[in-house]
Amino acid sequence: MNTVSLGEDLGIEASAELKERLAAHLDASELALDGTTVRRVHTAAMQVLCAFFLTRRELGRRTELSGCSDALRDAARLLGLSAQLGLTDQQDLNKNTVENAA
Secondary structure (H helix, E strand, C coil): CEEEECCCEECHHHHHHHHHHHHCCCCCCEEEEEECCCCEECHHHHHHHHHHHHHHHHCCCEEEEEEECHHHHHHHHHCCCCCCCCCCHHHHHCCCCCCCCC
16 A cells, blocks of 8 residues: 655645645555644645545545544544544544634
8 A cells, every 4th residue: 555645734835736746646546645744734735635535435446544643633523524534433532632713
């Protein structure tokens, strides 16, 4: 299984580069994304990740997060995207470090 690091910064300005980097792995039979070093996350990057997971699922390709930082997990939870990224409810229940300011 190939592994691709998501890096530290998934801010809005990094979203286009993330899309291009992931597109190179669209046809891999199995792919793991390593999100252990993610420190900054923007909604645009989460949209890119969800679209990537969905496209690969539609192609019958397996994609998983092999590691997930608290920042990435919290962003997925706050945006309601945990299931789309393959994060289980139990993992989300154990992490509650970001509060919704709204």
